[in-house]
Amino acid sequence: MTDTSHDDRLETAEEMATLAAPATRAPFATPKRLEKARDLARALAVAQNNAALYPASHPLAVQSVQDLTAAVTAIFEIGFEDVTINVYKATLFIENQVLPEESVTYRKLVVDLLARGISALTFGPGFGESDAAAVTELLNTPDIASIEQSAAFLRHRGAASVAVAETTDLDDSVREEEERENKAQGRETYDRGIELMRDVETQAKLGKVFEVEPLQHMVSSLLDTLFKDPAAILGLTAIKGHDDYTLNHSINVCILSISLGASLGLDAESLKSLGLSALLYDLGKVRIPGDILGKEGPLTADEWQIVKSHTTEGADLLKRIQLVDQMPMVVAYEHHQRHDLQGYPKAAGPQEQHLFSKIVALCDAYDAMTTRRPFRREIRPDKALAVLMQGRNKAYDPSVTKALVAMLGIYPMGAVVTLDDGSKAIVFRVNKDDLLRPRVKRVIGADGSWLKEPETVDLRLVNPETGTFDHGIVECIPATDAGIDDVWQYL
Amino acid sequence: MERPGGGLATEAEGLLRTIAGAAAAARLYPPTSPLRLEAVDRVVARSAAVTASHGTVQYHVDRARFVVAETTVGEGLPQVAALAETLHALQVGQLIVAPGVTDHEVASLLEIIGGDARAMRASGGVRSALLGADVRAIAVVEVTLRASTEAGLLGIDLTGAPLEEIARELTLAAATWQQDALAGSQSTDIAAEAIGRLESAAQDLAMRRCAEALLHLDEATRVDLLSNALTVDADGRLMESVLDIIGHMQPAALARLLRLTAQMMARQPETLLREIELPPEIFAELATLLKPTFREDLARGVPPEADAEEISREIARADEEDLAHISTLVTASTPRNAAARGLATIVSVARERPTEDSIRAVTDALGTAVDVGAFDEVSEAAELLSELSSDPALAPAIQAARKVLGSPDILRECVRRLSEDPTLVSARTLLEAAGAAGAEALVSGYLDAPADRREHLMPIIVSMAEPVAAVVGRTLRTGDPAQAASAIDMLGATGARRLLPTIAVALEHLDSRVRQAAIVALGANPGPDSAAILQKALGHWDPETRRLAAREIGRAGLADAVPALLRIIAVVNLFERNYELKKEVLKSLEALDSPQAIPVLERLAHRPVAIGKKNRELRYLARRILETLRHGDRAD
Incomplete structure (x- = not known):
């Protein structure tokens, strides 16, 4: 790993991990694993301290170098090929795991790393005691003040398994430019998708066969962007069309589904099939009279039966369409069957819903709840997730539900939150290691005035003086209650 | 509020290029030239498209470029730079293009900016020239070094002044309105006057900027401003300009403002909403936004509060069991599973809607399902076909489906699977349902199967003894002797007495291998029937057959x-x-x-x-x- 290559990874890789992997797959997801990360931070800080106090041959110094080596080895043993200690805005991370307490406790370590221009310290394969000794020496050599000097020092000491890197403004600007491009590309695909789905609906209403190929291209395009920049794609679900709910909803469900599918580890072909299924799962509604679908009051028993028939209607519509596979039809049929099979249509046997149906059912429910309709208000995202969590084991598969929440975060992208200083902010990136502390863009001040430029705040960051978090979320509020119409523009 | 880096800048630049191109055409060609007229038409069409998407477009003119929504446009484009220079020379600080631009207006603009700059400035400037030519959808704001002689809102340019300044002046104007109104005198709507002085092309833009400026006020001031504007004056009027301005706010921001103001004024937000003139769709959206929600959420099973900490802990508790479950689900979502689910779903749909089309869909899905070994589902489909077979309307479709079910490929696959797994009931059902064709596949599959797998097929051969016997009988008559001998071996291995007559027939085969196989098969199935046949064989015309019969009787x-x-x-x-x-x-x-x-x-x-x-x-x-x-x- 070269010095510069790592700079770019600092946030990008973190975001990738944040959005493309479920919490259960986060490197330090379990308490046991997290303890290993903490051990490493502790070992490094202790080794640095002992090297400052004692000569290298002193038993305590020797022991602490051995402990550091053992801590790194312990992390390799849980599947890491290398492990990186990051310092970002004076906060200590191991990989993408924030260590708030250690950021304060080992303040000297953070300060000494930054003083040497180091934002990332990577221990690679073959890390041994000589490498550990070189790192502690580096941290105790006062005249090293730049990343170049740090790298040269390690080279000179033959520490081949240690790499240092820094984050530069240039990297940030390049990354931001890429993000802007990805966002624009994602939006273009989204808008094209709306038009395509409009055509599909029209054709289906007329009883004509529609072309699937453009939809497949659209899904592929979304997947391309998803793999490049998950946030650019997931952020699109914050677009809530109020005029043509069905079209926006189908694209949003498609995006949520493929994102969740990717985080569950589905391969590209399966994701394409899932994406197409998620676009077409509700197509049967074109055969349900609009006045019943849009009825504001409660439905009569007969009307409810008609609404319920949309699943069979959808499968009936899709059964002879030339698709890559028949999953769109299956999902159209199964998406209301529920995890406990108490839904509709009545399941023929004890076979549980297909994974795709489970995913689409969850994403459908989430997007529907968080979208305003003419006859009801939207539910704020954290409450919507709470509803989904309540429905675990009943309507929804418990593990898949947890994976969805882990992917979206407790405060998903686009959620509007009130911070503890009274200001209002929009969640624009979820932090995988701390779902309660996302990165936000503050848009409205505590006095209710709109800021000229949104201000980015990472809620994980710790105040070095007090050792507490700089800011926290007091509550999540519906975007419209805060007076914000289009949150997508801030993502 | 435009999206940063969104389509506005690109489209606005496109419009500028069209205007710059038309300006060049106006310089080169006489007014009646078709090229010049075409260029004007292009500007009209382009401006209509851009304003339809983005509303009024406001360009800030720099020396060799334009700025739209803080994004530089036209930089490095010679024609656009020339247009910027021309406007700059004419002391134009802003160019505003509103919806509804006409040919006449574009032609007038081109005429005006194509003239001598000095003469134009001397004759009153571009703005007055445009007004003189009755141009309404295109406006300019001239740069002037003269300080305004008027104070307050009337003294600032609403299309270009800093938003904070506009917000401050609007607040003062509304406060003045309220003071006058409370004093019982006739109030003056200064904001209306300031906006009214602008050309119509700039009025909408000015109101949008005023609306945006209001957002930069703290909320309490914003609410005060609206409540002041809602104070009725001596003539029974409200400060309409403020209501027009807030009508330009985004719906959510406006809804919040109305809610807070209503709260302060102890009124219902809906009553305030009725005071504002809004397009019907915005009005409806605002009405939805202003609906109370708490009871509605509870009715929908939404908790009053979400316990974020608890959810976070739940997620953190995602354990190996969750991972294993997800891994199982992912592994199960294979193409095989998709094909099997596909067929099962189509069968369910066809059960509910037994139409010809449904049966055809079943037929289409059968092949893939068999390819992936989804025999349970295929078997279910076969059962459905049997259930529906009494419906004459479906007969042709069912026949076609059965043809697929009876296709040699499918049946061969069934035999292969059965030879691997003799408990595969569905494959067995399919073979049995296929009758003679199934037996044909079974016999041929048996003969091709490795020796160690043949015994897996025995139970089904026995259960299909009659059709199997018919197939073997045909093989005896027409088939290759080696094959016939193997088929007789197969019958012998079943131990089924029902098959002895067929074995007996083999004794008359011309090939000695077949006869020998028959004798061995009879010997392998001792009993009165096989004894009788073997005794009869003692009188066979072939001495070797007789000898073998004698030996088998002993054995x-x-x-x-x-x-x-x-x-x-x-x-x-x-x-x-x-x-x-x-x-x-x-x-x-x-x-x-x-x-x-x-x-x-x-x-x-x-x-x-x-x-x-x-x-x-x-x-x-x-x-x-x-x-x-x-x-x-x-x-x-």
Whole structure:
């Protein structure tokens, strides 16, 4: 790993991990694993301290170098090929795991790393005691003040398994430019998708066969962007069309589904099939009279039966369409069957819903709840997730539900939150290691005035003086209650 | 509020290029030239498209470029730079293009900016020239070094002044309105006057900027401003300009403002909403936004508060069990599963809607399902076809589906799967349902299967004995002898008595291998029926078959056949060369160990004359066997 290559990874890789992997797959997801990360931070800080106090041959110094080596080895043993200690805005991370307490406790370590221009310290394969000794020496050599000097020092000491890197403004600007491009590309695909789905609906209403190929291209395009920049794609679900709910909803469900599918580890072909299924799962509604679908009051028993028939209607519509596979039809049929099979249509046997149906059912429910309709208000995202969590084991598969929440975060992208200083902010990136502390863009001040430029705040960051978090979320509020119409523009 | 980096800048630049192109055409061609008219048309069309998407477009003019929504446009484009220079020379600070631009307006603009800059400035400037030409949808804001002589809102340019300044002046204007109104005098709507002084093209833009400026105020001031504007003056009027301005706010921001203001004024937000003139769709959206929600959420099962900490802990508790469950689900979502689910779903749909189209869909799905070994689902489909077979309207579709079900490929696959897994009930059902075709596939699959898998197929061969026998019968008549022999081996291996007649037929086959196989098969299935057939075979036209029959009778221990064996050795025919047969009979008699044979053997053993070595060998054999039998008697 070269010095510069790592700079770019600092946030990008973190975001990738944040959005493309479920919490259960986060490197330090379990308490046991997290303890290993903490051990490493502790070992490094202790080794640095002992090297400052004692000569290298002193038993305590020797022991602490051995402990550091053992801590790194312990992390390799849980599947890491290398492990990186990051310092970002004076906060200590191991990989993408924030260590708030250690950021304060080992303040000297953070300060000494930054003083040497180091934002990332990577221990690679073959890390041994000589490498550990070189790192502690580096941290105790006062005249090293730049990343170049740090790298040269390690080279000179033959520490081949240690790499240092820094984050530069240039990297940030390049990354931001890429993000802007990805966002624009994602939006273009989204808008094209709306038009395509409009055509599909029209054709289906007329009883004509529609072309699937453009939809497949659209899904592929979304997947391309998803793999490049998950946030650019997931952020699109914050677009809530109020005029043509069905079209926006189908694209949003498609995006949520493929994102969740990717985080569950589905391969590209399966994701394409899932994406197409998620676009077409509700197509049967074109055969349900609009006045019943849009009825504001409660439905009569007969009307409810008609609404319920949309699943069979959808499968009936899709059964002879030339698709890559028949999953769109299956999902159209199964998406209301529920995890406990108490839904509709009545399941023929004890076979549980297909994974795709489970995913689409969850994403459908989430997007529907968080979208305003003419006859009801939207539910704020954290409450919507709470509803989904309540429905675990009943309507929804418990593990898949947890994976969805882990992917979206407790405060998903686009959620509007009130911070503890009274200001209002929009969640624009979820932090995988701390779902309660996302990165936000503050848009409205505590006095209710709109800021000229949104201000980015990472809620994980710790105040070095007090050792507490700089800011926290007091509550999540519906975007419209805060007076914000289009949150997508801030993502 | 425009999206940063969104489509506005690109489209606005496109419009500028069209205007710049038209300006160049205006310089080059006379007013009546078709090229010039076309260029004007292009500007009209382009401006209509851009304003339809983004509303009024406001360009800030720099020396060699334009700025739109803080994004530089036209930089590096010579024609656009020339247009910027021209406007700059004419002291134009802003160019505003509103919806509804006409040919006349574009032509006038081109005419005006194409003239001499100095003369234009001297004659009152571009703005007055445009107003003079009755241009309404295009406006300019001129740059002037003169300070405004008026104070407050009237003294600032609403299209270009900093938003904070506008917000401050609007607040003061509204406060003044309220003071006058409360004093019982006629209030003056200064904001209305300031906006009214602008060309119509700039009025909408000015109101949008005023609306945006309001957002930069703190919320309390914003609410005060609106409540002041809602104070009725001596003439019973409200400060309409503020209501027009807030009508330009985004719906959510406006809804919040109305809610807070209503709260302060102890009124219902809906009553405030009615004071504002809004397009019907915005009005409806605002009405939805202003609806109370708390009870509605509860009714929908939404908790009053979400316990974020608890959810976070739940997620953190996602354990190996969750991972394993997800991994199982992912592994199960294979193409095989998709095809199987596909067919199962189509079958369910067809059950609910038994139409021709549904049956055709079932037919389409069958092939893939079989390819991936989804036999349970295929079997379910076969059952559906049987259920629906009484419906004459569906008959052709069902026939087609059955044809697919009976296709050799599918049946062959069924046999292959069964040979691997004899418990696969669905594949068995399919073969049985296919009848003769199933038997055909079964026989051929059996013959092709490795020896260790053949026995897996035995149960189904037995259960399909009749069609299988028919297939073997046909093979005997028309097939390759080696194949026929193997088929007879197969029948023998089943141990099914029902198949003995077919085996018996094989005894008449011209090829000795087939006959031999039949004899062996009969011997392998001892019983009265096979004994009778073997006895009959003792009189077969082929000596070798007779000999083999004799041997199998002994080997199978068919005691009922002893008399028939004895008849063979009892007859002495000097011309019959059947020593080998008799030798075999003697061996079988020895094996059968029947005392019934003793008298005949005695006669043979004590025959005084035995001509030839073979006859002597027979006599010797008879004596030895007799000895054995007698010894056996004594032993008994």
